[in-house]
Amino acid sequence: MRNMGSIRAYLPAAILLVGCALIWNTHLQRSVPLAAPLSTVLPTYPGYSVRDQHVSDEERRVAGMTEYVARMYVRDTVPVFTTLVSYYDRQSQGKSIHSPRNCLPGAGWEILTAGTRDMEFAGVRQTVNHYTLKNGPATAIVYYWYQGRGRVVASEYRVKWNLLRDATVLGHTEEALVRVVVFVPPVAKGDSTATNRAFAQADSLGLQVAGELMTEVTRVLPATPAAAQSRTRTASLVRSRS
Numbered sequence: 001m002r003n004m005g006s007i008r009a010y011l012p013a014a015i016l017l018v019g020c021a022l023i024w025n026t027h028l029q030r031s032v033p034l035a036a037p038l039s040t041v042l043p044t045y046p047g048y049s050v051r052d053q054h055v056s057d058e059e060r061r062v063a064g065m066t067e068y069v070a071r072m073y074v075r076d077t078v079p080v081f082t083t084l085v086s087y088y089d090r091q092s093q094g095k096s097i098h099s100p101r102n103c104l105p106g107a108g109w110e111i112l113t114a115g116t117r118d119m120e121f122a123g124v125r126q127t128v129n130h131y132t133l134k135n136g137p138a139t140a141i142v143y144y145w146y147q148g149r150g151r152v153v154a155s156e157y158r159v160k161w162n163l164l165r166d167a168t169v170l171g172h173t174e175e176a177l178v179r180v181v182v183f184v185p186p187v188a189k190g191d192s193t194a195t196n197r198a199f200a201q202a203d204s205l206g207l208q209v210a211g212e213l214m215t216e217v218t219r220v221l222p223a224t225p226a227a228a229q230s231r232t233r234t235a236s237l238v239r240s241r242s
Helices: 002-028 057-063 100-106 156-169 192-220 225-241
Strands: 049-052 067-075 078-088 110-121 124-135 138-148 151-153 175-184
Touching (some): 124 151, 138 192, 175 192
């Protein structure tokens, strides 16, 4: 009992020391550049024309992103879906990823439903965020997730924990926010069958684009040590056979 009391007495000091170590290592972490330009991420999509979108300097400053690519995909002059990939070469206080859960309502979108969706990627089940939004007469399906350091993460809490841990253990915190917004085409009011079909088609398209976008983002992100070793082994095998 006496030992337990001593442990409790020193616990606040231990927590303070851990917190200081985390903050110190966050300042010491290194910036990690992309393996390939973000501009190469999904520059075309079959059946659609593509328009680059611009994030203002002020929005970019507030968001703290290092680089980004934002695009609108249009069919027959009608915007069908948009993509956004914002990359942070290092994260620190005042320069970390902002959750779309907080940003979208500020842009006038009302969250109708919020949840997650599982998807298969490279033979692994990944969980991403899945929202339904409304802004005046417009309705949209949104998929978004956080991708970096060998992980795909949906939970904001897990992202923050990973950020603190990796800043301390790895010394780098590069990460990307990836988002797909699919607009649900308007249908006749009261036609529940047409409404359900429109939502299902938008959702299916969103899931398809999300899978392709996840592949593209994996290609341009810095390789994890395991991935880098795998690429080296593959290159060596190719050279030995040639």
